[in-house]
Amino acid sequence: MNTPGVKAIYRFEMARTRRTLLQSIISPVISTSLYFVVFGSAIGSRITQIDGVSYGSFIVPGLIMLSLLTQSISNASFGIFFPKFTGTIYELLSAPVSYFEIILGYVGAAATKSIFLASIILATASLFVPLHIAHPVWMVVFLAMTAVTFSLFGFIIGIWAENFEKLQLIPLLIVTPLVFLGGSFYSINMLPPFWQTVTLFNPVLYLISGFRWSFYEIADVSVSTSLIMISVFLGLCIAIICWIFKTGYQLKD
Amino acid sequence: MSALIRVSNLSKTFAGGFTALDHIDLDIERGEILALLGPNGAGKTTLISIICGIINPTTGTVTVDGYDIIADYRKTRALIGLVPQELATETFENVLATVTFSRGLFGKTPNPEHVEKVLTDLSLWGKRHARIKELSGGMKRRVMIAKALSHEPRILFLDEPTAGVDVELRKDMWQLVRILRESGVTIILTTHYIEEAEAIADRIGIINHGRIILVEHKAELMRKLGKKELVLDLRHSLAAIPTALAAYNIELSADGRQITYTFDSNQDRAAITHFLDNLTAAGVQFKDLKTEQSSLEDIFVSLVNEAE
Ligand SMILES: Nc1ncnc2c1ncn2[C@@H]1O[C@H](COP(=O)(O)OP(=O)(O)O)[C@@H](O)[C@H]1O
Ligand SMILES: [Mg+2]
Numbered sequence: 166m167n168t169p170g171v172k173a174i175y176r177f178e179m180a181r182t183r184r185t186l187l188q189s190i191i192s193p194v195i196s197t198s199l200y201f202v203v204f205g206s207a208i209g210s211r212i213t214q215i216d217g218v219s220y221g222s223f224i225v226p227g228l229i230m231l232s233l234l235t236q237s238i239s240n241a242s243f244g245i246f247f248p249k250f251t252g253t254i255y256e257l258l259s260a261p262v263s264y265f266e267i268i269l270g271y272v273g274a275a276a277t278k279s280i281f282l283a284s285i286i287l288a289t290a291s292l293f294v295p296l297h298i299a300h301p302v303w304m305v306v307f308l309a310m311t312a313v314t315f316s317l318f319g320f321i322i323g324i325w326a327e328n329f330e331k332l333q334l335i336p337l338l339i340v341t342p343l344v345f346l347g348g349s350f351y352s353i354n355m356l357p358p359f360w361q362t363v364t365l366f367n368p369v370l371y372l373i374s375g376f377r378w379s380f381y382e383i384a385d386v387s388v389s390t391s392l393i394m395i396s397v398f399l400g401l402c403i404a405i406i407c408w409i410f411k412t413g414y415q416l417k418d
Numbered sequence: 419m420s421a422l423i424r425v426s427n428l429s430k431t432f433a434g435g436f437t438a439l440d441h442i443d444l445d446i447e448r449g450e451i452l453a454l455l456g457p458n459g460a461g462k463t464t465l466i467s468i469i470c471g472i473i474n475p476t477t478g479t480v481t482v483d484g485y486d487i488i489a490d491y492r493k494t495r496a497l498i499g500l501v502p503q504e505l506a507t508e509t510f511e512n513v514l515a516t517v518t519f520s521r522g523l524f525g526k527t528p529n530p531e532h533v534e535k536v537l538t539d540l541s542l543w544g545k546r547h548a549r550i551k552e553l554s555g556g557m558k559r560r561v562m563i564a565k566a567l568s569h570e571p572r573i574l575f576l577d578e579p580t581a582g583v584d585v586e587l588r589k590d591m592w593q594l595v596r597i598l599r600e601s602g603v604t605i606i607l608t609t610h611y612i613e614e615a616e617a618i619a620d621r622i623g624i625i626n627h628g629r630i631i632l633v634e635h636k637a638e639l640m641r642k643l644g645k646k647e648l649v650l651d652l653r654h655s656l657a658a659i660p661t662a663l664a665a666y667n668i669e670l671s672a673d674g675r676q677i678t679y680t681f682d683s684n685q686d687r688a689a690i691t692h693f694l695d696n697l698t699a700a701g702v703q704f705k706d707l708k709t710e711q712s713s714l715e716d717i718f719v720s721l722v723n724e725a726e
Contacts, residue, residue, distance in 0.1 A: 259472050
């Protein structure tokens with residue numbers, strides 16, 4: 166194991182985060198506050214409660230997931246795209262680091278940052294609404310698994326993308342809609358039956374549902390289904406990354 | 419002792435179908451400076467990139483210090499430092515951080531003294547806290563060299579090291595190359611500037627259209643392929659080359675006062691004598707003469723032409 170190599174990548178990526186720290190902290194704090202003002206106050210005054218939980222509290226897990234997903238993807242995709250873009254990737258490719266170590270460094274750093282941001286959002290949310298976390302350990306498990314999975318997914322996007330447009334494409338066109346339609350701000354029980362069925366095809370639903378269960382013990386789908394779905398997605402990302410490194414796709418030709 | 423780097427039957431065909439390397443065999447000896455000489459597009463960068471692990475080979479093998487570059491990539495890559503052709507550096511990092519990063523990436527534990535020495539040798543120590551994006555192009559290239567040397571490589575690849583660099587950096591670079599060689603580092607540099615190969619290398623490999631045409635010690639190459647020029651200053655200017663001398667490869671200067679005769683000293687050891695005899699017979703008188711070894715550039719051109 167090239168431990169100094171993994172540390173070097175991880176530190177390098179964290180340094181990148183540190184340079185934009187203020188912006189990294191302020192923007193989620195502001196957007197979370199806005200969500201509470203808009204959704205919590207405006208809509209919450211009409212919906213009041215979902216499954217016995219106040220609307221403001223209900224949307225907290227969804228808000229955190231929204232941030233966790235988008236941040237994991239953007240950090241990891243940018244982290245590996247940028248060296249490709251500037252040409253400094255030559256060093257990574259010529260270094261005695263294994264693929265696993267490269268992933269450990271990049272994905273580890275991206276996941277660290279997004280978990281850090283999720284914690285900030287959680288802290289901000291606690292200023293607006295009462296929070297109750299029924300299963301803290303499970304909450305951390307969901308948080309970590311989601312952060313790692315979507316950082317891997319971001320890493321794949323970063324390797325696949327040849328330009329900035331492509332880098333933004335998937336997060337913008339696929340991920341954000343899936344998160345909004347995945348029950349971040351509502352329970353799928355509130356939808357007509359047809360749309361409930363459609364929503365079951367949205368992988369993000371399972372993440373949010375499991376995560377929300379760890380807070381309030383209410384869920385759209387069973388917790389084990391959530392865990393299985395996120396494991397499947399994690400496995401899929403790992404498989405794709407193995408294939409990328411095995412073939413040298415977009416990297417070594 | 420066996421070669422430090424052994425390239426066997428190496429070929430590379432890119433995804434688009436273009437064959438950049440065509441059955442390359444090359445041995446690089448311990449401690450030598452090898453110049454890979456070839457025109458643009460010859461395949462120099464591709465060859466280096468494969469040895470360093472940046473590009474996958476299509477067929478063939480490379481060993482470094484007896485280890486296969488794919489099966490034992492950790493061992494081979496740890497031995498190698500690479501300064502690529504294209505200027506590519508981090509943007510927002512500072513010099514010290516990026517060089518320290520490189521050392522870690524190559525599996526070495528931190529050694530601030532070594533990093534300081536490398537930066538000092540490259541006149542970068544004073545700039546260690548500067549952001550890389552604030553540096554000039556020449557300084558950025560120094561940073562890339564520092565990165566390559568940060569992990570104390572035993573082998574250094576310099577891909578077109580002096581393309582577009584200023585005189586000072588070029589001088590510093592050659593100085594550095596000599597010091598590194600004295601400490602036992604094997605150096606492989608590519609260039610399409612002949613003077614560079616001539617000035618610094620022990621051996622020269624000539625590569626064109628993805629094939630190694632030949633690899634020779636510099637002196638041997640000169641001897642084997644050395645063309646010579648005989649330059650004569652004439653007593654009276656000539657309007658044209660006398661017909662009696664038409665068979666010779668000669669050129670008359672514009673003012674008609676100088677003749678340059680180019681010949682192959684290996685093929686014909688008596689070439690000068692014969693030529694001068696015929697010159698006298700044609701009634702041409704000269705007041706001075708000198709011979710010149712043609713530069714490696716000419717050798718190169720003749721080689722490349724020959725291979726085509
Ligand atoms: N990624 C690539 N895909 C297709 N062709 C390439 C690629 N990289 C280099 N080539 C081609 O391979 C040939 C050799 O390139 P290169 O090794 O860079 O030459 P040199 O370094 O000797 O100038 C060139 O014709 C170049 O266009
Ligand atoms: Mg080149």
